[in-house]
Amino acid sequence: MPYTLNDKLKDLKPYDPISGDYSIRLDANESFLELPIELLEKAQYAMADIAFNRYPDPNATELCESFGAYYGIDPALVTAGNGSDEWLFIIASSFLMRGDKILTVEPDFSMYRFYGFLAEAESVVYQKKEDLTIDVDALIAAVNESGAKVVLFSNPCNPTSLGLRREEVRKLITSVSALVVLDEAYMDFWDQSLLGEVAQYDNLIILRTCSKAFGMAAVRLGFAAANPKLTQTLRAVKSPYNVNSVSQKIGALVMNEPELLQQALGEIILSRKALQASLKELESKYPDQLYVYDSCTNFVLVRMPRAKEVFEGLLERGIAVRFMGDTLRITAGSAEENAQLLKNLESLLSSSTNP
Structure with missing residues (x-):
């Protein structure tokens, strides 16, 4: 008998970014800015120190220390990933059981619901107001009434370009029992991050990326920050060598240049x-x-x-x-x-x- 894909896979279509040669x-x-030539030269020299016949550092120690130094956060609370997308997949597949509910907002990054779908979670959607803003009280009510186990949204939001202020996000985190996954991929361009407070909450994971402000989309680096218990869990569920040595080295070099x-x-x-x-x-x-x-x-x-x-x-x-x-x-x-x-x-x- 021929092999048949299961129901959740048989109609899937690949993510379809724009392809083609556009000027x-x-x-x-x-980022429209390329890394400076002097930094690229440093990266070339650094490649000579990599043992290409060995697996990369499973903890990405140097990279996480550079991230911590740049953002002023304890690197013990930071775990590196192969882009934020890896963290989205890991969190959905690990923190959700079949039939659990994941709440996302609309409009927001389309892949959030997709990863929940792959985890066989039930999708609950909070619809933003007509002006694309979020009524935090209404969102809190939606989370609690639905019994969602995970709440996942971007702040500032892709694609709306709007953001929730820090005090509103704090109110959400402290008013629900769900795990709040806060994707701060665009927070480098704003000043309302909760990264410095992440250890204070038992239900918060913050995601950050090097693809937007840092000009390193090509090397695929993302980070998850959380309290010690959640960090231990994240390090347990990720694959052992998830960030390659080249990306680790380049990421650390770049983040060591704060100016x-x-x-x-x-x-x-x-x-x-x-x-x-x-x-x-x-x-x-x-x-x-x-x-x-x-x-x-x-x-x-x-x-x-x-x-x-x-x-x-x-x-x-x-x-x-x-x-x-x-x-x-x-x-x-x-x-x-x-x-x-x-x-x-x-x-x-x-x-x-x-x-």
Whole structure:
């Protein structure tokens, strides 16, 4: 008899990011800044110290110490992963039993519910308000009434570009018995992190990444921070050698350069502010065609009735942004990339008003 996939696998489709050769990529929320050549040269020399015939440090000790030093957190509370995606998969598959409920918010990062689905958990969705903000009291009620075992959301949010302030997140954590998994992938661009408080809570895991502000999307580094008990559990359920030696070495080198990272962070934030301001100008010029959300991330979300048409028009011009139904998510790029995006976007908007 032929082999048959089980019900949860048979209709799955792979994650489908934009592929193709586009001159301007503003679709994946990566940093537009490459690592400085002097840092790359240091990384090349560091490769000579790696024993390629040996497994990597299972605890990624040097890397976690560098992370701890940069963020001012005890490295004993930090566990490294192969990107934040690995942590999402591990947490869903380990902290959820079949039939348990995982609560996510909508809109948010689409993979959260997917990993819950693979864990055979029941999905509960809290729908954000029309303005894409979260009513924390309503969210708390949804968690408690549903009996969810895990609450998972991003703050600041991808794709809305909006964030919950620190005191609101604290209220959520202390008002539910569920495990709160707080994905702070974009918190480098804001100032409302709970990373420094993570040891105070028995039901909190914070995820961070090197892919957005640090310009290291290629090496796939993510971190989970939690109190000692949860940290011990996370280290027990991850695979023993989950972060390769090359990524560990490069990650530690980069995070040991705080001045460089802060300078890059400042450039990205300035780019996002400039992009947002220019998009707001287009909004005032074409009020029926776009609405620009405020942002505390490295991207801007724009609601457009012709989002798909504009998205395809930009692709034809060699510019990739993220199409999300009736919105476009636009990553802040270099000054030149932003200028090209805005020029072509206005061309597309004006063509519809002046046929």
